[in-house]
Amino acid sequence: MQAIADEAVRAHGVPGVVAAIAAPDDDADGDAGGEEVGVAGERRIGGGPMERGTVVRIASVTKPIVAAAALVLVDRGVLRLDDPVTPWLPELASPSVLRAPDGPLDDVRPAERPILVEHLLALRGGLGFTPAFGSPLWQALLELGQGPPDPAAALPLDDWLARIAALPLAHEPGEGWTYNTGLDLAGALLARVAGTSLGAVLDNTVLAPLGMRETGFRLRPDQVPRAAASYRAEGDGLVEIDPPDGAWAREPRFESGAGGLVSTLDDLLSFGRMLVAGGRAGDGSQVLSEASLGRMLTPGPPTDPTDPFLEGQSWTLGGAVDVVERHPWEVRGRYGWVGGSGTALYAYPRSRRVAVWLTQRELAGPDDAERLGPLLALAAERERAA
Structure with missing residues (x-):
C-alpha cells in the first residue's frame, strides 16, 4: 500500500x-x-x-453518504422511496421533458408521471448530465453550478431550486439516467423534510451515529x-x-x-x-x-x-x-x-x-x-x- x-x-x-x-x-x-x-x-x-x-x-x-441518510429517514418512517417529491419540492410539481436530450430547451412536452424520492437517489429523475456533452441542457446546468462544487459561487438553496426547476428534464422520470443533479435535489429534499440544513440531517442520521x-x-x-x-x-x-x-x-x-x-x-x-x-x-x-x-x-x-x-x-x-x-x-x-x-x-x-x-x-x-x-x-x- x-x-x-x-x-x-x-x-x-x-x-x-x-x-x-x-x-x-x-x-x-x-x-x-x-x-x-x-x-x-x-x-x-x-x-x-x-x-x-x-x-x-x-x-x-x-453521494453515498446522502443516500444513506435518506434511507435512515425511510427506516424511521419519515420518507418512502415511492413518495412523490412535490410535498417538499413543490418547484418540481409540473416538469416538462425535452423531446430530444440534446435538443433546444424550449422543445418540450409535459411529463407524464411525477418525480419520486427514489428517482433522485437513483439519478433517474431526469435533471442532470446526459452523454450529450455540450448540449443546451449541459450548458444550463453548468451555469447553475452543477459539476465541480464551488461554495463561493453557489446560489442559496431556495434560489437554486427555483432556477433548476425551470429547466426541462432530459427524459421521463424513471426512464433514463442523468448524472449528478439528482443528489443535489435529494439533499434539498432532506433539508426540507427535516426543516433544517442538510448538514444537520446528515449529522443526525449518519455522521454522529458513526462518529464521523x-x-x-x-x-x-x-x-x-x-x-x-x-x-x-x-x-x-x-x-x-x-x-x-x-x-x-x-x-x-x-x-x-x-x-x-x-x-x-x-x-x-x-x-x-x-x-x-x-x-x-x-x-x-x-x-x-x-x-x-x-x-x-x-x-x-x-x-x-x-x-x-x-x-x-x-x-x-x-x-x-x-x-x-x-x-x-x-x-x-x-x-x-x-x-x-x-x-x-x-x-x-x-x-x-x-x-x-x-x-x-x-x-x-x-x-x-x-x-x-x-x-x-x-x-x-x-x-x-x-
Whole structure:
C-alpha cells in the first residue's frame, strides 16, 4: 500500500495521497482483517506532509453518504422511496421533458408521471448530465453550478431550486439516467423534510451515529491547518484552485448533496465499514436497516454500457455497483463511487473490506486510472480471494 501511494506521488502527478484497504472493526485480527494504509506527499505543494488525519474535499463521494441518510429517514418512517417529491419540492410539481436530450430547451412536452424520492437517489429523475456533452441542457446546468462544487459561487438553496426547476428534464422520470443533479435535489429534499440544513440531517442520521466528526460542508477552524489544498492540472503542471483556508473554510450558501463534503480517511472508513457490516456502526449499533442497506447495494436497472459516467457499472442509490469485470479493479458486487476532486470510496461485501483513496488533484485524464487503479485492483484481488 505504501508503494502504491509513493508511486502516485512520484510518477503520476498528485501532491499527496492517503489510502487504505480495511476490514470491519469486528474482523480486525488475523490475515483476513486489519488495515493496509499508505500515506505519501504533501497537503500543499511546498507545505506540510500528508497525514492520516488530513482533511480533503471528497466531491462525489458525498453521494453515498446522502443516500444513506435518506434511507435512515425511510427506516424511521419519515420518507418512502415511492413518495412523490412535490410535498417538499413543490418547484418540481409540473416538469416538462425535452423531446430530444440534446435538443433546444424550449422543445418540450409535459411529463407524464411525477418525480419520486427514489428517482433522485437513483439519478433517474431526469435533471442532470446526459452523454450529450455540450448540449443546451449541459450548458444550463453548468451555469447553475452543477459539476465541480464551488461554495463561493453557489446560489442559496431556495434560489437554486427555483432556477433548476425551470429547466426541462432530459427524459421521463424513471426512464433514463442523468448524472449528478439528482443528489443535489435529494439533499434539498432532506433539508426540507427535516426543516433544517442538510448538514444537520446528515449529522443526525449518519455522521454522529458513526462518529464521523471530521465530515461536513465546511472546514472548522481547527481543521484548516490539517486541510489539503485543491489542484487542477494545466499544461505540464498543477494550479491551486482552493487553498486550505479558502472556499470550504467559510459557511456555504448551498450544501451540495452531490459533492460538497470534506472528510478524512478514518471517517470514510467508518462509513464504508457500516456498508459491509450489515448497517452497523463499530459499536454494534444499527445505523441503517439490513433491508435498506440491501436496497442500496443492489444493482439498479440496466444502463447504457457506453455511458461515459458509468462505463458498464449499474447505478443504484448514491453509488454504482459493478456488474461486469472488464478491468482488474472491477469485481461484481463492489459498491461505491469516485469524486472529481481525486477521491474514491468502495465497499466489497464478500470480503467485508473497504477501499478509500484521497488525493487533492482533480480527475481529468488518462493518468487517473494509473493513479487509482493499483489500489482498487488490490482490493478487487482481496474480494475475489474471499
